[in-house]
Amino acid sequence: MGIKxxxxxxxxxxxxxxxxxxxxxxxxxxxxxEEALAKDIIxxxxxxxxxxxxxxxVLKDHGEMRxxxxxxxxxxxxxxxxxxxxxxxxxxxxxxxxxxxxxxxxKLLHLGGPQLQEVIYNIPGAIVEVDTEQxxxxxxxxxxxxxxxxxxxxxxxxxxxxxxxxxxxxxxxxNNFLLRLRYQASKCHFGETKSEIEDIALKDKLIESWAPVExxxxxxxxxxxxxxxxxxxxxxxxxxxxxxxxxxxxxGEEVNRVVAKSKGSRNNRGECGRCGQAGxxxxxxxxxxxxxxxxxxxxxxxxxxxxxxxxxxxxxxxVKYNNSKQRRLHPSKVRCIEKANNDSSHDxxxxxxxxxxxxxxxxxLISCHIGGHTVPMIIDSxxxxxxxxxxxxxxxxxxxATIWDIRTESVNQFKGYAANKxxxxxxxxxxxxxxxxxxxLSLLFM
Numbered sequence: 001m002g003i004k005x006x007x008x009x010x011x012x013x014x015x016x017x018x019x020x021x022x023x024x025x026x027x028x029x030x031x032x033x034e035e036a037l038a039k040d041i042i043x044x045x046x047x048x049x050x051x052x053x054x055x056x057x058v059l060k061d062h063g064e065m066r067x068x069x070x071x072x073x074x075x076x077x078x079x080x081x082x083x084x085x086x087x088x089x090x091x092x093x094x095x096x097x098x099x100x101x102x103x104x105x106x107k108l109l110h111l112g113g114p115q116l117q118e119v120i121y122n123i124p125g126a127i128v129e130v131d132t133e134q135x136x137x138x139x140x141x142x143x144x145x146x147x148x149x150x151x152x153x154x155x156x157x158x159x160x161x162x163x164x165x166x167x168x169x170x171x172x173x174x175n176n177f178l179l180r181l182r183y184q185a186s187k188c189h190f191g192e193t194k195s196e197i198e199d200i201a202l203k204d205k206l207i208e209s210w211a212p213v214e215x216x217x218x219x220x221x222x223x224x225x226x227x228x229x230x231x232x233x234x235x236x237x238x239x240x241x242x243x244x245x246x247x248x249x250x251x252g253e254e255v256n257r258v259v260a261k262s263k264g265s266r267n268n269r270g271e272c273g274r275c276g277q278a279g280x281x282x283x284x285x286x287x288x289x290x291x292x293x294x295x296x297x298x299x300x301x302x303x304x305x306x307x308x309x310x311x312x313x314x315x316x317x318x319v320k321y322n323n324s325k326q327r328r329l330h331p332s333k334v335r336c337i338e339k340a341n342n343d344s345s346h347d348x349x350x351x352x353x354x355x356x357x358x359x360x361x362x363x364x365l366i367s368c369h370i371g372g373h374t375v376p377m378i379i380d381s382x383x384x385x386x387x388x389x390x391x392x393x394x395x396x397x398x399x400x401a402t403i404w405d406i407r408t409e410s411v412n413q414f415k416g417y418a419a420n421k422x423x424x425x426x427x428x429x430x431x432x433x434x435x436x437x438x439x440x441l442s443l444l445f446m
Contacts, residue, residue, distance in 0.1 A: 010169045011077040014070065016054040028065045029057060036067065102130055104139040123149055155220045157207050159187045160200075199226040206233060274302045369434040370444070371401030386433070386444040387414065393427065393446045403431040410445065 021029050036042045045052065054070040089108060098104050109117055120126050126145040128138045163184045168177045191197035203226050207219050215236050219229060273282035275289035289303045297309040365376040373396050375388075388396075396403060410425040427446040432439055 008077045008169075009172075011073060013051055013073045013077075014054060015052070016070075021057065025057060025065065029067070032065065032067045042069070101137055101139040105142050108139070108142065119149070120146070154187065156189050156200075156223060157204050158220055159184070160190070160204055161208060163188050202226055203229050206230070212236070273306060276303060276306050366435065369432075369439075371396060371403050371431040373399040373401040385412065385414070386442055388444055388446045390426075390446070396431075401431065403429045405430045412445070414445070 033042070037044070042055075051074065053074055056068045056070065058066050058068050060066065089111070092111075093104055093107070098107060109120065112120070120142065123145050126142050128136055128141050130136070130138065163181070166181060166184060189200075191200045203224070206229055207216060210233060211219060215232065219232060224232070271278050272280035272284065272287055272289070274287050275292075277287075280287060289306070290301060292303060293300055294302055294307050294309075295304045296307040299309060366379055368375050368377045370392075375392055375395070406427055406429040408427060410428045412425070414423045414425070415421065416423065425445050428443065429446075430441060430443055433442045433444075434440075
């Protein structure tokens with residue numbers, strides 16, 4: 001009698017690489033393989049197949065060897081019936097015309113083998129002695145004990161949740177999908193009357209949508225009616241609120257103090273910040289470096305050894321300042337503290353922009369090549385994103401600059417410095433940006 005198994009084709013087996021068998025164990029391995037083939041435990045592969053379970057050679061403590069087959073993926077892929085062994089065995093008993101209950105029980109013990117016998121003889125009440133005065137159905141008692149031992153504890157709410165979440169697999173035909181639905185539906189109880197169906201629907205919705213994880217674990221331990229689930233949810237909510245009220249309240253938010261350094265503390269060694277001479281201050285009108293040009297950044301007002309201009313702010317000599325103090329950006333004493341409560345109602349991300357320059361501005365500009373078109377841009381604008389104005393966008397289109405992936409939707413939102421109004425992002429696109437000999441593909445916002 002053959003038994004047909006249904007497989008979940010979405011589960012793929014583990015394919016281990018071939019490993020060489022030690023020479024000393026080759027004969028023992030061949031002997032074990034012949035025994036497994038003779039007992040129909042394994043079978044040779046005649047053609048291409050993906051269902052090949054790895055076999056591992058294991059040496060026991062007393063020196064004997066055994067072969068272990070990794071059946072984890074195969075067992076997971078098999079779609080189990082409710083009780084496959086008793087169903088098949090019942091068909092066998094009916095075909096052989098076994099009517100005596102003792103013979104039916106003994107036949108099950110014999111066909112089950114030593115492993116099943118070891119389990120049965122260790123289950124209390126599974127083997128019942130035959131009493132001629134008071135006949136007992138010893139076979140059905142044994143089957144009931146085996147079902148209680150091997151059958152997993154099921155929860156009707158979880159089975160219905162599994163049923164509702166079943167979806168078609170990749171390249172699965174309709175008939176296979178229908179079989180999987182019917183198999184899972186056979187495990188579910190949806191109610192018989194209208195009121196029972198409503199109670200079951202409310203139970204499932206409360207467990208799935210409202211109950212936290214810890215409460216879900218308690219509700220799925222055993223079957224509960226609707227009243228018990230409602231009481232458990234109300235008690236859990238009340239306990240949570242009371243426990244939160246018992247926690248010590250903080251008097252105020254902790255904010256780290258920001259201390260501004262005094263102007264005199266910048267020069268600890270008593271050197272001039274312009275020329276580096278000891279005993280002189282940078283405000284001295286007689287400093288020789290006040291009108292000198294730096295050989296590093298090209299700015300007027302200091303020597304090369306005292307240059308503190310950052311590399312990305314250096315000028316190429318094309319910008320002149322009427323006042324030597326114009327180049328200095330006074331450090332702000334206000335620092336940004338991230339908001340504790342973020343609005344998560346939408347997926348947009350907001351960023352502050354200290355400054356967005358246009359083509360007419362000449363403050364801290366550097367020439368960049370965007371898609372082959374030269375555009376003056378401010379480097380340190382206060383934003384880590386590349387922002388362009390309407391004039392630059394029109395110039396790029398007029399010069400037929402190289403840009404691509406143009407889109408109108410943006411997950412990022414921008415605001416001007418100290419402003420609440422969000423700037424409108426008309427276009428988002430990608431383009432190559434080059435400064436001198438360095439080029440990089442970047443994302444730009446207009």
